[in-house]
Amino acid sequence: MEVFPSLPSATAIALAGDMSTRGYGIAENCISIEALTELRRFIHDSVNQTGGEYIAFGGPDAMRGTFLQDLAASANFQTLCRELYSSGMQKPAPPVSFYQVLRCLAGKTGEQHAYRFHYDSYVLTILVPILIPAEGQPGHLIMFPNTRPVRRTYLGNLIDKLFLDNRLTQNRLRKGVISGRLKPERIKMQPGNAYFFWGCRSIHTNEPCDPDKIRATALFHYVDPYADSWLRQTLLRLRNRKPQMSMAAPEARAPQPA
Numbered sequence: 001m002e003v004f005p006s007l008p009s010a011t012a013i014a015l016a017g018d019m020s021t022r023g024y025g026i027a028e029n030c031i032s033i034e035a036l037t038e039l040r041r042f043i044h045d046s047v048n049q050t051g052g053e054y055i056a057f058g059g060p061d062a063m064r065g066t067f068l069q070d071l072a073a074s075a076n077f078q079t080l081c082r083e084l085y086s087s088g089m090q091k092p093a094p095p096v097s098f099y100q101v102l103r104c105l106a107g108k109t110g111e112q113h114a115y116r117f118h119y120d121s122y123v124l125t126i127l128v129p130i131l132i133p134a135e136g137q138p139g140h141l142i143m144f145p146n147t148r149p150v151r152r153t154y155l156g157n158l159i160d161k162l163f164l165d166n167r168l169t170q171n172r173l174r175k176g177v178i179s180g181r182l183k184p185e186r187i188k189m190q191p192g193n194a195y196f197f198w199g200c201r202s203i204h205t206n207e208p209c210d211p212d213k214i215r216a217t218a219l220f221h222y223v224d225p226y227a228d229s230w231l232r233q234t235l236l237r238l239r240n241r242k243p244q245m246s247m248a249a250p251e252a253r254a255p256q257p258a
C-alpha cells in the first residue's frame, strides 16, 4: 500500500528551491493521521518503559512493522528523495536505502539531547515530526542553512566536524542562539508535514522541550557520500573494536546524530 502522495514535479522543484534558499522545504499534509496515531502509541509505550526518559531507535530492525518502515519503502517517497538529491547534487542518486532514526525526547535526559549542533553524515535529511508539544517549549528544529558544500573527501568532512564538535564552538553557538545574537532558522514543525533539508551542509539541532512532555521525530538520512572511504571504514573498524560499544544492546545505544 502506498503511504506517501505522488507529488507533482512542480512541488519537487519548489521544495528544492526552498532548500537552497531558506534551507528547508515542507511537503504539507503528506503523513496521515492514522499513521501518526499508530506511531504515537508506540512512542508513548516506549517512553513509559524508560520511566519517562529519552529513547531513540536506529536502523531498520527497530522500525520493522511500523509506518516508518512502510514510508522508507514507499515508491513515491523514494522518487521524491531521488529527485531532490539529483537536483541538489547534479548527479543521479546511488541505489541506497535510508538510515532511519526515531528520536523521542522526554524527561531530564531529553533536555541533554538539545543544542547538539551538528552536520549529518548523509546528504539529504527528511524529518517527520510525530509528536510536538503544543504547550511550553516545543523543541523547535533550528538550522544555519547550507553553511558548507558537500565536502569531496571524508577527511574534509572530518575537519569541519572537528571545528564544530568541540566544547568551545558548541557553547558559543548555544549561548548565541539563547541570547538572540545568532539567528538560525527556527522551524515550527507540524505533525502531518515532512521537512527536507541538506543535513550534511547545514548546522542544525533541536531546542529543548519541557521535560514532562514528549517530542518525537523520525529521521530519514539519505546517501552517505563517504560510504566507500577507506579512512572512514578504518576509523569505524577501530571504534567498533572498543568493547563497551560492542557489548551494548543496539536498542540501548542512543544513535548519535548521523
Ligand SMILES: O=C(O)CCC(=O)C(=O)O
Pocket (backbone or CB within 6 Å): 101, 103, 120, 127, 140, 141, 204, 205, 206, 217, 219, 256, 257, 258
Ligand atoms: O529531532 C530533530 O529535530 C533533529 C535531529 C537530528 O538532526 C538528527 O538526529 O540528525
Ligand SMILES: [Fe+2]
Pocket (backbone or CB within 6 Å): 118, 119, 120, 125, 199, 204, 257, 258
Ligand atoms: Fe541531524
